[in-house]
Amino acid sequence: MNAKVFILALSTVAVGLVELIVGGILPTIAADLDISISTAGQLISVFALIYAIAGPVLLVLTSKIERKKLYLISLFIFFIGNIVTYFSPNFAIMMIARIFTAASTALIVVLSLTIAAKIVAPTHRAKALGLIYMGISSSLVLGVPVGVLISDHFGWRVLFLGIAVLSIGSMVLISVFLERIPGEQTMPLSKQIKAIGSAKIGSAHLATMFMLAGHYTLYAYFTPFLENDLHLNPTWVSICYFVFGIAAVAGGAFGGTLSDWIGPRKSIVIVISAFAIVLGLLPLATSSLVVFIPVMMIWAALSWSLAPPQQSYLIQTDPATSDIQQSFNNSALQIGISLGSGIGGVVLNHTDTVTNTAYVGSFVVVISLLCAVFSLTRPAITRENNLVRTSNQRAEA
Template identity: 30%
Template sequence: MSHHSSKSLRTTKPAKERFPLSLLCLTLGAFAIGMTEFIIMGLLPNVASDLGVTIPQAGQLITSYALGVAIGAPILTVFTHKLPQKKLLVILMGIFILGNAVSVIAPTYLLLIIARVLTAFAHGTFLGVGTIIAARLVHPDKRAGAVSVVLAGLTVANIIGVPFGTFIGQQLGWRASFGAITVLGIISLFGIIRFIPVIVQQETANLREQVRGLLNPQVLLILLTGALGCGSLFALFTYITPMLQGITGFREQSVTWILVLFGAGVTLGNIAGGKLADWKLMPSLMVNFAVLAVVISTLTVTMSHPVLAVSNIFLWGIAAFGIMPGIQLRIMNLAHKAPLLATTSSHSALNLGNAAGAYLGGVAISSFGLTSIPSLSAALAVLALAGAWLSYALTGGRRSATAAPGDAPAA
């Protein structure tokens, strides 16, 4: 007990509460961020018709957001890694609120794209810094729980936020959805200012070590694998609303409920994926990619039958999101000495995959029509499977699956 008695004076107070209030402010921030990223999926036809652009062009609003995350996360991390963390969170939430406020009033397609990119800049770094702070707000033995509470904000945004935001958008116009997100951002900002303590930072790994951790070929390979997995997800998810309306024949109101069901699948996938990754990391990841490819391929057949399409989408949500915990864990294992840039860059790589998926989906629709989307998505999942297999083979199979952080190959 004596080894942390000096700290116990400071930590007794928050330790009594299950989760400090400060943690909920971070979760709310993550919730708002998740909602911003995914809300456009449900409103794609509305935004397209309002701004007078095609569905593939509206899809570029998702591509541009993802690119903003990809470029913004490492750049902001590099430039701000000396800033006090609380101050940084306040600045990031300010950028986020500004970007969403501009989205509410953006009169043109181009201005909306610029607002989306601005909002996206805050995304990766907020989640990176937010999870690091979360881990330090609680007792050492509750760290993983604290991080998952913050990241749960993103998952819950998919189940509750996106369908609710889509519903608001369908009733009051898509701009109202961004208005609601702006309000959430403001509440989160006040919470951060009021409840998050100023944390004295320990010495962070210097930038050279961070970059070396990131440029390890093993890390790059798993980042590419994750990006392909995300490409598969976004090629399909970006255009799911026009597909459900155009091919399956659902009315606008029904889409909201299908998105709720998809969100439930996502949550199950996330939980199951975490458990499987803890059990056997790389084998479970490879099986998951294989299952994903099969589940998506069946959509080519089921998409024209309402009941089959909906159950297929639920299964796809489970399979697609079972992958995320494993990819994150693998990145942390491989870049253990200097994880900040590698974990922030994982948001970049995964969002580059999101951007590429949304973009390729748009190209496929323009060339071959909406029905070609599942084939494209399944092909990307197969490529991701090849990447996971290669990563597993290169690190000598079994050893890497159980490697403690200390046995990682020297960079």
């Protein structure tokens, strides 16, 4: 595997930490800034909203800029955003900083995905994307417990100072080891939006969204699930989160390896089908921790196994708009996380039991499977994309 892919993956770890690390320290931030916890929670929701919107938009607006230069500029903006967060005297300043870090994070992640796909051979593309998603998943899953631990000992602000330092390390590695990658002549935005709205590609994005929505229908309320269904104390809850995180990180690599082995189309169907089954069986495994932990680890691994084959499938389906498709798929992931959390909340309000979130989540994943099958069975896209690629190649020649 190209060593540059590992550098890109490390960068996604650094920038990914800033998103959900706030979740574990909301009470501390609220007390320090003299705001309510619900107000502090807007730091998460606004970040997710900006992230989902900024990725595709910024990718189009910056399409002609040399990619290494753009990557370094994005990392610098990310660095400034975290420094401002560290020194923020009030909620308003911190929110402004979060907007800048969200936008830069979205662009850095999608650049990591698109660059990784271009610097490796097609036969290793899914594995490369899997490594990038290992970086993303590790920061999202492990960021909260690590953040709580550091915050308890050194205060919440030092977390963002540490993330800023990590971004400096990423800038050094990218500037030294990544070659210059020219920007590309892209299709007009209107045509790219049209591509996203096609039945084949649009349903693929919906598959990603509903997969993550089904996952977070339960995962957003995993702590009460562990406490109520398995009667675990805080120590064992922390252990379960740690084990879940390790399995989830491995899942990104597994998805990439599986896709390179049997192809993205079969991988997509297998991963989503298995995920729906395991999620539905999870409450039945709560009779014993010995049974539950292996099932939980399979659930965790599958939760991040879809992204690599899905991204590879989108690249194969419509190469002319592959960059923007990868960005929109990443946005679909973010929207799915938000949607799943909301669905889980509705289930809890109407049933008063966390167990039902697993069953509802499994049903939502079945919707994801239907969307995926619908996408896979649509005719191949042959419209004017080939003409666009041919004209671009002639212009470069």
